[in-house]
Amino acid sequence: MLELDHVIKRFGGLPAVDDLSFSVRTGEILGVIGPNGAGKTTVIGIVGGALAPTSGVIRFQGRDITRLSPHQRAHLGIARTFQIAQPFAGLSVRENVIVGALFGGRAHGRAEAIRIADEVIERTQLTAKARFRGDELTIADRKRLEMARALALRPRLLLLDEVMAGLTPAEVEQAVQLIRDINQSGVIVVVIEHIMKAIRGVSDRVLVIHFGKRIAEGAPQQVLSDPKVIEAYLGERYARSGQEQVQLAPNVSDLTPTNREESDS
Ligand SMILES: Nc1ncnc2c1ncn2[C@@H]1O[C@H](COP(=O)(O)OP(=O)(O)OP(=O)(O)O)[C@@H](O)[C@H]1O
Ligand SMILES: [Mg+2]
Known part of the structure; x- marks a missing residue:
């Protein structure tokens, strides 16, 4: 349904998105996580059409949409939210x-x-x-x-960029339920979120990116306990022993910001 094929996006020097390929199937909710600056919002910009990729192809419903404007993509049913509400x-x-x-x-x-x-x-x-x-x-x-x-x-495809940041736990629950309802009505959803509880509660599959590359992909539980993922979030020194990894996994959300509205601008 949605497919990114070897997408690269450079803003000058280092690529923000670095040869990234993934797809999202009809009916699915894909969670996308990764440390600050990993390239998540850039991916949404590329799919929504606000950003042109340096190279690579984006397909939606089998059609190459790489060169379509945001407005043309909206016509096809692609909608996004903005991390900084506008x-x-x-x-x-x-x-x-x-x-x-x-x-x-x-x-x-x-x-x-x-x-x-x-x-x-x-x-x-x-x-x-x-x-x-x-x-x-x-x-x-x-x-x-x-x-x-x-x-x-x-929309047929809804791209959500940290819509739960700054919400109370009860509001996060409501948002998770709303996203599930929307998905049940036939909308494909891509959810970017730092709140791991929400990611676990909402995603059929989780994609983890770090420095613009995929470092893990799979079922939420499996991905969130993957040493590579924990290491990306916490830094190498925390991820040395397997014991620590198991203990740290449920707490990843405690160590990442949940509301970075102020620091983001
Ligand atoms: N318009 C831009 N011009 C130059 N550099 C940019 C631009 N947008 C993003 N970047 C850079 O690209 C990289 C990826 O940024 P992006 O906003 O996609 O990360 P993110 O994963 O959404 O991070 P966060 O979790 O903090 O929202 C960062 O190094 C960022 O500084
Ligand atoms: Mg972002």
Whole structure:
């Protein structure tokens, strides 16, 4: 369904994405993890069309989409969220989501865009905030708005970049449930997240990248206890003994930031 074939992205010197190939199948939720700067957001930019790869091919539903614009990809059903939420500050939540519905051209006219917007606002629990302006929202609500705007595109492929960062554990549970529901309705989901509990709870398969390369891929439990993965997160000195690895695996989330909103800009 989605396939990246030997994708490289350079921003100058070292590649941010380095000869990366992977695919996501229909019906699947793929979790993508990796340390800060691993290239996760860059991958989403390349799939969503905001970034052109230096080389390599991206295919969606069997079609080469490497040179399509973000707007053309939205038409095909590819939607993404932004790690740093980017609502239109002067517009209300509802207006922001209506713009989302219109962007992909999947809503036929204003009335349908409004109907879709109200439906996804409810689904993302923003109904009480529908009149708030984008710049009046808390981080958690901005994350919800990012989800709502992406969902308003009626996507076939949803790319989520740390939509759970900054949420309380209860809100993370709700987000995991929402993502599962969306997936059940036939949407392929790619979830980037630093919260390991969420990754474990949501992913059918996990891909781990480090310095833009794949270092592990497989079932969540297996991948999260892989010494290579723990080493990438914690540094070599913590990953020497097998005993330590087993103990450290469940705690990886404790040692990684869960809300880096401030430090990210
Ligand atoms: N627009 C850009 N211009 C130059 N360098 C960039 C750009 N975007 C990303 N990079 C670099 O590419 C590398 C990968 O960045 P990316 O944002 O994809 O990492 P990430 O895995 O999403 O990290 P995080 O977990 O911190 O969000 C980093 O070294 C980053 O500094
Ligand atoms: Mg990122």
